[in-house]
Amino acid sequence: MDKFSAWEERRAEDLTNCNEIMGNLVITMLSVLSVAVVVLASGLCCGAVATPDAIPDADADPLLAAHSPYYAYYRSSPIHTPNHTDQTPTCAHNTTKSWCLEDTDYPHTEIRHALHQHYHGIQILHTDTILTTENSVQGVETQEEEAYLCPSETTYVQPLRAVSTEGRWRVIVNNVEVYGENLTQSARIEECLGAPGDSCPLVPPCYQTQCVQKFVYHRFLVFDPYDFIFPFAVETFKLPSSCSCFMAPSL
Structure with a gap:
């Protein structure tokens, strides 16, 4: 009975350690996911209010204008208000x-x-x-x-x-x-x-x-x-x- 009790005690200790490790792993994964969501949200927010000074000068490089999404969507507005066609x-x-x-x-x-x-x-x-x-x-x-x-x-x-x-x-x-x-x-x-x-x-x-x-x-x-x-x-x-x-x- 003494050997069986010792085995049960070690088994309970191993399960406790395993649960603790899994809990720490889940917490770490949730933390990483939260940081990624915050970074993505910050990037979208900052991109929406980006100023022309922070955008590469595509006027000097036509290839940049053709392939840069920042230049396509975050360029400053024209000085006129176009009429509907x-x-x-x-x-x-x-x-x-x-x-x-x-x-x-x-x-x-x-x-x-x-x-x-x-x-x-x-x-x-x-x-x-x-x-x-x-x-x-x-x-x-x-x-x-x-x-x-x-x-x-x-x-x-x-x-x-x-x-x-x-x-x-x-x-x-x-x-x-x-x-x-x-x-x-x-x-x-x-x-x-x-x-x-x-x-x-x-x-x-x-x-x-x-x-x-x-x-x-x-x-x-x-x-x-x-x-x-x-x-x-x-x-x-x-x-x-x-x-x-x-x-x-x-x-």
């Missing part, structure tokens, strides 16, 4: 045209940063929308050689905003530099100078004529600041292309 922009308040060639609210910085992040994705889109700005009249080498029956004005434009065929104002990617390349999109437009319905001045008045504005559809690469996955797309825009003389059929 469905709203009429400020540049269109004092004009009847469906496009803007100047825009004080143009999100140049946001577009440049997004182009750095999605450069390979937009290369195909931009190549698909490149338009030639050469004279579209076949066989004519200079604009002065063209003959028009209606007065018109021809210009080559690089719009910053325009109304799409869906009736929405869109931001068009234009004159934005990315990796040393200046991305531009141009279009040739021709607008009638006279009032709608004016007769063709070079046609004898015995004929019933009128000047008619013609349009053509262009495809532009646009930027959507509210699409956080891929903020670029190709949309269609209707722009004036020529001023034609329409002659009514004789009776």
